[in-house]
Amino acid sequence: MYKGYLCLILHGHLPFVRHPEHEDFLEEDWLYEAITETYIPLILTLERLLNDNIDFRLTMSLSPTLISMLTDGLLQDRYLRHINRLIELAYKEVERTRWQPEFQHLAIMYLNNFCKARDTFQRFNRNLITPFKNFQDCGKLEIVTCAATHGFLPLMDICRESIRAQVKVAVSHYETVFGKKPRGIWLPECGYHPGHDEILKEAGLRYFFTDSHGVLHGAPRPKYGVFAPVYCRGTGVACFGRDLESSKQVWSSIDGYPGDYLYREFYRDIGFDLDYEYIRPYIHPDGVRINTGIKYFRITGSESKEPYNPHLAREKASEHASNFMFNREKQIEYLYDFMQKKPIIVSPYDAELFGHWWYEGPAWLEFLIRKVIFDQKTIRLITPGEYLLENPRNQVITPSLSSWGWKGYSEMWLQGPNDWIYRHLHTASGRMTELAKSLPHRDGILRRALKQALRELLLAQSSDWAFIMGTGTHTSYATRRTKEHLLRFTRLYEDIKSNSIDENWLCDIEYKDNIFPDIDYRVHQ
């Protein structure tokens, strides 16, 4: 008999980066790398599970920006160009490493993987949302939404109209893409501020997630800690708290799985290691060396890296999956005795951790799911929606302000390098509310301008820009994006107010920032 539940969640998100005005744009590679290394391997993993009739459960959030990029024609074309170039490079690598068998088999592995990625991409007519939708439609995968552009909501509390817009735009986007309403939402960075559940409720959302202390520091005290969801006082929206024990096993670079010496080293890439002239056609046209995705070494544990061995790494991933499962079994058995109720272990991870940073992550996930299904009887995989249907009675509390970011609150997005953005963002929010309220029914070019104004505001609000500024490295793009969207918003606001919209310019930014074509600007109220 099952004694508890394991809820695995992958949070898939990338900020909206799309630059039709440039032939090649470095930061678009974030998407292309994630497609090759994360999304496609995940799709193939889930397909294998499905083909083997494995009744798995997985929860994923796909942010509206990520969905928009994955379904964008220009980016799809460019991904194909990108993967074709990679395949060409991999062919060359197979030849180049002819006298180095320890590397040649890796070159062949990459060549195969890249070809498989291209095949998969084309098999779904370049639209990688299709397979995820299929997994959801057959009941194995629960896809939750996320805020429209991944805005960090606690730092928008002063202008809740913007929170409402972030949530409602996301919900209607989800409906368009998946043909039904989302039941849950992944709050960007797990950022929860008491009261924001009211907006979730308005939008028809039934549950969200917080970090552990969001629930543990809630009032009144949660009876079952993070091992049962709670309902928010006043709204009844359910809140699931993250289990840190299981999180750390995967996240931690000190004693987490991904740091194992047998696993592939992320930071050694042929884009940096090989002769400049040779690698030149495959790096950025400006001549800057970049990651290609071809990496030949394992972490090793010392400065002189040893060649990667995929077989040993795979065995290790299997071993780590067993270890993870064993620990969850023990955890659940213990909690079950203790709580006299089936606990739920909520284990969320960044989807892009799997495959991109932790190359063996998708294999680990597949091993874990297969083992949980076949090798034990304590844990049952579940999605939050399913859990709530089976366990409708839960405690009512007010969760605490929290995030899963650095130090657990808002500091990652509110510190010296990024605190300057808020006076501009908040002013823009106030102005957008003013526009939406004063011009509720508009047509033609004015309507287009209003819609574009909301797009620009939402894009400026992406938590990713503040995050990158906060990390202090390579901040210029993030700064530029924040300013660019704010400036575009400001100009639209002024043009709308003075009724002097420059249609050519509007066309230009509609073409550049083309996210959410059906956006309803009136949701910003």
Next chain:
Amino acid sequence: MAILRKLKEKLKKIMQKEKKSPPQTFAPQTSAHPPRILAEILAKKIAKGSPQKRKGKEVPAAEKKEILGQQETAIGKTKFYTVEAPRMPRVMPQELPEQYGQDKIVLQVRDPWWIHAYWEITGQTYERLKNELKDEFYRAKRILRVYDVSQIIFDGKNAHRFFDIQINEGTSNWYIDSAGAGRSWCVDLGLLLSDGRFIMIVRSNTVCTPIEGPSWITDEEWMIPEDMFARLYGMGFGLGRSSPVGKGWQERVRRAFISSPGVSSLASPVKKVPGERKFWLVVNTELIVYGATEPDAKVYIQDRQINLRHDGTFTMRFALPNGKQVIPVKATASDNKEERTITPIVTKETK
């Protein structure tokens, strides 16, 4: 308070036990009894396969202390792992305005103890104040008056207490150490005159800092035994390994038992050790084999066919390890009637 103290006691005991248990494994924290020991042994066996200790870079004890969300940050960064292209510094069409022409102060909560305030005051407002206050204006101090307005509807006079922070003329934002988790705050920006009068210029929104530990409020309907909660609490934080959330609550308990080697480090996992000499050299060799033949010929290098360019030239590039390479290059005419082979032999040594 009594409740909290009891809870702390419980937690102390649990922490002590946890210090002994292997960090990467799960071990139930009930008072020691056989099943637990068994679980630990099993866990250890399995854990053998889990990450080994790093030999090369022994992480100093102080750095091992993890900050919550630090790993998420480090890994999150790799999503955006690109070098910066040396783009032409694009001229911004314009810069964002420094001010929006309104008197305004906004508070935001950074964490249970710190509040961030930003503000702007228009020139007109200062002009008005100058006219009203005359010389007094120049003697006055600009201050932030921080009110504790927990559980009240603040009317400007009924705050529980307040404190002042003096600010400079050019400053437009401030991190305020409220030193009070779980309380509500409101801030007036104003002038403190030499006679002690306070002239409020603008009042902020009210914010509420979160509590720094579990709530003291226990629901009657869902009464929860103290010891049960203390255990759940420790487990929620991953077996009580250091985690700064609930700092005031968790770490205060812990400090008594774990000798703290100083302030917890915020080191990133890829942090370079300062002072270490970083001089280095890498040498690799590659061999380029190139040539030309009839454009429609077939060319084989070491019996593997290669592609020719349209003009019949070809170039192949090989990583060259130590040792001897015999590289027969064979060209066959398109009608298969003629054949040429040239065999370079290359020996590489490294000293």
